[in-house]
Amino acid sequence: QVQLVESGGGLVQAGGSLRLSCAASGRINMFDRMAWYRQAPGKQRELVAIITSNGYTSYPDSVKGRFTISSDNAKNTMYLEMNSLKPEDTAVYYCNAITTRSYWGQGTQVTVSS
Numbered sequence: 001q002v003q004l005v006e007s008g009g010g011l012v013q014a015g016g017s018l019r020l021s022c023a024a025s026g027r028i029n030m031f032d033r034m035a036w037y038r039q040a041p042g043k044q045r046e047l048v049a050i051i052t053s054n055g056y057t058s059y060p061d062s063v064k065g066r067f068t069i070s071s072d073n074a075k076n077t078m079y080l081e082m083n084s085l086k087p088e089d090t091a092v093y094y095c096n097a098i099t100t101r102s103y104w105g106q107g108t109q110v111t112v113s114s
Contacts, residue, residue, distance in 0.1 A: 002026050002103045004095045009108030012085055016112070020080040022095030022105060028076045029053065031097040036069060036080045038091035038110075048093070049080060063089075085112045 003025040012018055020036070028034065033052045039045040049069035050058045057069050068081040078095060090112050095105035 002097065002099075004097060004103055004105035006093065006095050006105040006108040009093060009110045011111045011113065014085060014087055014112055014114050016085050017081070017083045018085065018110060020082070020093055020095075020108060020110070022078040022080075022097075024076045024078070024097065026076065027073070028071055028078060028097070029073050031099055033098050034069075034071060034078045035096045035098075036078075037094045037096055038089075039094070039107075040088075040091040043091075045094070051078065082110070085110075087112045087114045 005023045006020060008018060008020040033050055035050045036048040037045050038048050048063055049067055051069045051071055059067060066084045071078045092107040092109050094107045097103045
């Protein structure tokens with residue numbers, strides 16, 4: 001059973017930065033892709049960033065140029081570097097990993113104050 005544990009969330013002022021981490025209990029190079037999602041109160045969960053096993057990354061326009069997804073196979077950890085944060089980035093951020101099934105972390109809260 002794969003477990004994903006997010007960390008790094010917190011309260012930051014607009015314009016600030018945070019780095020989220022997602023530590024996997026297994027080798028992350030077994031995943032076809034990993035991703036970060038977020039869910040704000042009253043809204044649907046939305047995709048924030050994707051990284052595939054061959055290193056391809058993709059972002060929606062809402063975070064492109066501000067967020068960077070990366071992974072460290074040696075540490076079995078995925079990261080999300082978030083810069084120039086805005087109040088609308090406030091949400092619970094979830095780590096997701098896919099092989100033959102989809103795995104989710106428990107989420108970490110990010111709050112951006114104006």
